Amino acid sequence: MAEKLQITELDFEAIKSNLKDFLRNQTTFKDYDFEGSGLSVLIDLLAYNTHYNAYYLNMVANEMFLDTAIVRDSVLSHAKVLNYVPTSARAATAIVNVVVTPPVGNTQTALTLERFQSFQSEAMDGVNYTFTTTTTKTAIIENGVFTFANVELHQGTTQIYRQTYNDVTNPTREFVLPDSTIDTTTLQVLVQASSTNTTAKTYTLSTDATIADAESLVYFLDTTTNNQYKVRFGDGVIGSALANGNIVITSYLATDGAAANYANSFTTGAIGGFSSVAVTPISAAAGGADQEALTSIKYRAPLAYTAQNRMVTPLDYETLIRNQYPAFQSLAVWGGEDQIPPIYGKVFLSYLLRENAVITETEKQRILDEIVIPNSVITITPQFIDPDFIYLLLNVALDYDATATTQTAGDLIDATRTAIQSYMGAEFNRFGGILVPSRLERTVDDVAPAIIGNHIAIRLQKRITPLLNTYKHYTIDFGFPIHRGGLVDTLESTGFYSADSTGVQRLTYLDEAPNSFTGVDEIVIDNPGFGYLETPTIIISGDGVGATAQATVVNGQITKIEVLTRGEGYTRAVVLIGGPGYGAAATAVIVARYGTIRTFYYNDLAQKVVMNANAGTIDHTIGRVTLQSIKVLGVDATDGLIRISAEAEQGLLTATRNQILRLDTTDPASLHITATAI
Numbered sequence: 201m202a203e204k205l206q207i208t209e210l211d212f213e214a215i216k217s218n219l220k221d222f223l224r225n226q227t228t229f230k231d232y233d234f235e236g237s238g239l240s241v242l243i244d245l246l247a248y249n250t251h252y253n254a255y256y257l258n259m260v261a262n263e264m265f266l267d268t269a270i271v272r273d274s275v276l277s278h279a280k281v282l283n284y285v286p287t288s289a290r291a292a293t294a295i296v297n298v299v300v301t302p303p304v305g306n307t308q309t310a311l312t313l314e315r316f317q318s319f320q321s322e323a324m325d326g327v328n329y330t331f332t333t334t335t336t337k338t339a340i341i342e343n344g345v346f347t348f349a350n351v352e353l354h355q356g357t358t359q360i361y362r363q364t365y366n367d368v369t370n371p372t373r374e375f376v377l378p379d380s381t382i383d384t385t386t387l388q389v390l391v392q393a394s395s396t397n398t399t400a401k402t403y404t405l406s407t408d409a410t411i412a413d414a415e416s417l418v419y420f421l422d423t424t425t426n427n428q429y430k431v432r433f434g435d436g437v438i439g440s441a442l443a444n445g446n447i448v449i450t451s452y453l454a455t456d457g458a459a460a461n462y463a464n465s466f467t468t469g470a471i472g473g474f475s476s477v478a479v480t481p482i483s484a485a486a487g488g489a490d491q492e493a494l495t496s497i498k499y500r501a502p503l504a505y506t507a508q509n510r511m512v513t514p515l516d517y518e519t520l521i522r523n524q525y526p527a528f529q530s531l532a533v534w535g536g537e538d539q540i541p542p543i544y545g546k547v548f549l550s551y552l553l554r555e556n557a558v559i560t561e562t563e564k565q566r567i568l569d570e571i572v573i574p575n576s577v578i579t580i581t582p583q584f585i586d587p588d589f590i591y592l593l594l595n596v597a598l599d600y601d602a603t604a605t606t607q608t609a610g611d612l613i614d615a616t617r618t619a620i621q622s623y624m625g626a627e628f629n630r631f632g633g634i635l636v637p638s639r640l641e642r643t644v645d646d647v648a649p650a651i652i653g654n655h656i657a658i659r660l661q662k663r664i665t666p667l668l669n670t671y672k673h674y675t676i677d678f679g680f681p682i683h684r685g686g687l688v689d690t691l692e693s694t695g696f697y698s699a700d701s702t703g704v705q706r707l708t709y710l711d712e713a714p715n716s717f718t719g720v721d722e723i724v725i726d727n728p729g730f731g732y733l734e735t736p737t738i739i740i741s742g743d744g745v746g747a748t749a750q751a752t753v754v755n756g757q758i759t760k761i762e763v764l765t766r767g768e769g770y771t772r773a774v775v776l777i778g779g780p781g782y783g784a785a786a787t788a789v790i791v792a793r794y795g796t797i798r799t800f801y802y803n804d805l806a807q808k809v810v811m812n813a814n815a816g817t818i819d820h821t822i823g824r825v826t827l828q829s830i831k832v833l834g835v836d837a838t839d840g841l842i843r844i845s846a847e848a849e850q851g852l853l854t855a856t857r858n859q860i861l862r863l864d865t866t867d868p869a870s871l872h873i874t875a876t877a878i
Contacts, residue, residue: 216247266498275494276423284501285421287526288384288429291354291455292488294331294481295562296466298348301476302341311346311472313337316358316451319479321463329460331355331485332453334386346474355460355485356383356453364395365446373433373442379454380427380491385524389419389431392447400449403433403440412439427491457490458527458554483560489526496526517549517572524571529554532587532631534857547576550585550858552630588858590679592628592635593659593845594620595872596644598651602877605650609875612648616873619647624863633861637851652878658853660823661845666696666832674816674830678823679859681849684717684792691797691818691825691846695836698799700811705833706801708811710844712818716796719766720747720773722789728757729777729784736779740788744770747788751777758784765814766794793821799830820849 220243262268266278279286296319300311319331331353339346359382363375377387389403406418418439420432431450433442442448464484471477492500500519514533522528528551536546549572553559564584572582600612607615623643627633637656644654662676682691693710700706720740732753738761740747747767752760758777773788797816800808816827825844835842855861864870 212247212251215250216243219243219246266501269498270494272427272494273425275497279497279501280422282501284497285384286423286492286497287489287523289381289455289457289491290487290489290526291356291383291386291453292329292458292460292463292485293355293563294353294463294466294485295483295560296351296353297480297482298351298468298471299478299480300339300346300348300471300474301344301478302346302474303476306341308472309341311339311341311474313339313348313351313471317468317471318358319353319466319468321355321460321485322465324460324463327459329355329456329463330357331460331463331466332358334453350482353466353485354383354386354453354455355463355488356381356386356455358451359454360449360451363448363450365442365444365448367442367444373435374422374430375432375448375450376424376428376430377450377452378428379452381454381456382429383453383455384421384429387421387431387450387452390449390451391417391442392449394445395447406439409438413437414440416440455488458488460485461488462486483562486560486563487525487527489554492526496522517547517576520575521549521567521571525567527554527559528552530630530860532858538857545579546581546583548583548585548857550587550631552587552860585858587631587860588677588679589663589860589862590855591661591663591843591867591870592624592861592863593661593870593872594640594863595657595659596620596874597655597657598644598873598875599653599878600648600650600875601652602650605648607648607650609877612651612875613873615647616644616651616875617871619643620871621863621865628861628863631855631858631860633855635851635853635861658848658851659845660848661843662825663841663843665840666830666835666842668832668834671829671831674825674827676825676827676844678825678846679855680823680853682818682820682823683847683849684795684820690714691795691844693845694841694843696832696842697834697836698811698831699833700801706811707836708799708801710797710799710815710827712846713768713796713798713813716766716768717792717794717820718744718768718770718790719794719796720744720749720763720770720788721766721791721794723749723761723763723775724787724789725758725761725784726787727783727785728759729781730756732756732758732779732781732784734780736777736781736784738786739776739778740767740773741776742770742773742788744768744773747773749775756781758786761786766796768796794819797825797827818846 263271263274266275269275269278276286298313302308313333313336315333315336317333321329321331333351334354337348337351339348359379390400391403392398392400401417403417403419406412406420412418412434414436416439418434422430422432424430434440462484464481466479466481468477468479500522517533518531522531530552532550534548536543536548539548568582576582596616598612598616620643623640641654641656645651660678660680662678664674664676691712695707695709697705698708733756735753736751736758738749738751740749744767746765747770748764749761750764751758770790773790775786775788777784777786795818796814797818798813799811799815801811803809815830816825818825853861
């Protein structure tokens with residue numbers, strides 16, 4: 201009796217082996233030698249055909265689910281079920297003032313800037329981009345000129361199509377828009393009665409079919425193959441139906457997307473017959489973006505279905521805003537109760553732009569006015585906050601077995617640098633990034649079998665643009681606890697120019713005074729006492745030196761004791777209160793929370809000379825550096841930035857709110873690697 205054919209194996213060689221075993225178990229081929237025979241070729245063919253069909257059916261099964269689909273048409277089909285329309289390319293938008301000067305003797309008092317007036321941008325990488333007006337504006341002559349203020353220019357070329365409806369040839373009432381580069385936000389749909397009756401009605405995009413009735417002049421937007429879109433009309437129950445002979449007129453812009461961002465100089469032809477036209481830019485072109493990618497559609501379609509066009513949860517905000525404004529690569533949303541300090545009644549938004557994208561203050565306000573506010577809770581005020589970049593400086597020490605590899609130390613260093621940059625690029629440069637040192641160390645260990653261990657020291661860096669030649673306070677938030685500085689692991693900065701006490705300009709640096717965190721942080725009044733007619737003397741004694749304080753007296757009682765200098769080296773301290781009065785008592789608090797920031801320069805002998813021993817403070821607990829009244833004359837960096845770095849107190853770093861952890865691959869100091877043969 202022949203054994204049954206095994207069907208669970210799908211690998212080619214396994215299928216082939218199963219077919220041979222099946223035949224050998226039959227009487228006819230019991231002792232048959234399949235190798236080198238003609239029958240072996242037939243078995244190969246059967247195995248190949250089975251393997252091909254198995255692979256094909258597996259791919260078909262994958263396309264049945266949004267998570268595993270890879271064919272764009274399949275992804276779009278799944279998105280359609282979720283009522284999600286992928287975003288089209290978006291035209292970069294610039295704002296300009298247009299002034300038209302008529303010739304002498306002009307009697308015209310009003311001038312119209314028509315929709316689809318064409319403008320040409322400055323050359324960008326050798327390309328002049330076409331910008332177009334999408335609305336009509338009218339100006340009244342004033343002081344001899346026509347002024348069109350705050351004109352929006354959208355990048356793209358005008359496309360207009362006229363298609364006649366016939367219920368026999370087009371029973372689904374669908375009209376394909378043939379341009380894959382369409383910006384659907386510029387789409388205008390008109391329905392003309394017929395070729396002989398030019399009366400036309402404007403149809404608007406429906407985003408909620410539940411509020412459309414038989415009289416609603418709406419259209420529905422959907423995707424089709426070849427990255428195109430189509431306009432679909434109602435059936436007379438949901439949305440007004442078309443009549444035979446109606447002419448559907450669609451007009452829109454076909455755009456170059458993100459390529460036209462930053463354009464900021466424009467020219468145009470005659471307006472209303474007047475050729476003297478001056479175009480003054482108000483804000484550079486911004487907001488241009490390319491068509492939504494498959495990975496984005498697969499991520500956002502379920503979220504859009506969950507949001508249902510409302511903004512309540514942070515994911516609702518993220519989904520709807522990114523759907524309308526795809527130039528955002530990443531978006532962070534949090535409530536005012538999570539802000540530090542809390543600000544109730546607000547929702548905060550921060551963004552990370554895609555490569556080559558740009559956003560202006562005007563664009564931010566437009567997003568709030570047109571996208572966020574109409575869909576959010578009425579009592580909540582939205583506000584944009586710029587992202588807070590925290591740069592990572594990694595010092596990597598490798599130990600490797602030189603006898604287990606032919607690679608040199610340089611080879612291992614190069615391979616490690618590539619691996620770390622790849623890991624950081626995949627995990628970070630977005631909101632919510634988490635740096636787990638053990639995972640990063642594992643990535644380094646996996647670079648080569650010869651690497652037998654590694655150690656990674658993590659420093660955090662903040663960058664500020666100083667206001668030159670002006671005394672200014674600066675607050676720098678690292679966002680994470682900072683290690684208390686000793687002799688070698690202290691806070692440090694890149695150079696900037698300032699004047700010393702004699703007025704000589706010096707190349708100046710910042711650092712934390714070593715062990716300055718061992719000073720007196722606070723003095724708490726235990727008993728205010730009475731009868732203090734004069735300000736009493738405050739003496740701080742203990743095992744440290746240098747702490748001083750000053751008391752404030754109100755109605756004979758001590759109401760406050762302020763620490764003037766924290767001193768250093770204290771592990772315990774006692775507060776002594778002198779002067780004419782009785783009963784006052786206070787306690788010195790030493791929590792090792794605050795350190796002292798100082799400025800210094802190097803003299804001709806490379807010796808450190810302190811310029812200001814009390815230039816600011818550092819709160820190690822929250823990672824905040826405060827600089828008091830610093831006057832910067834210049835910066836020793838071509839980009840005009842002062843870089844301040846400090847060692848993180850903890851290894852695990854989790855970005856919250858608008859924080860973005862970033863490894864700057866363009867900065868050689870961001871990644872230092874050494875390799876030691878063991």
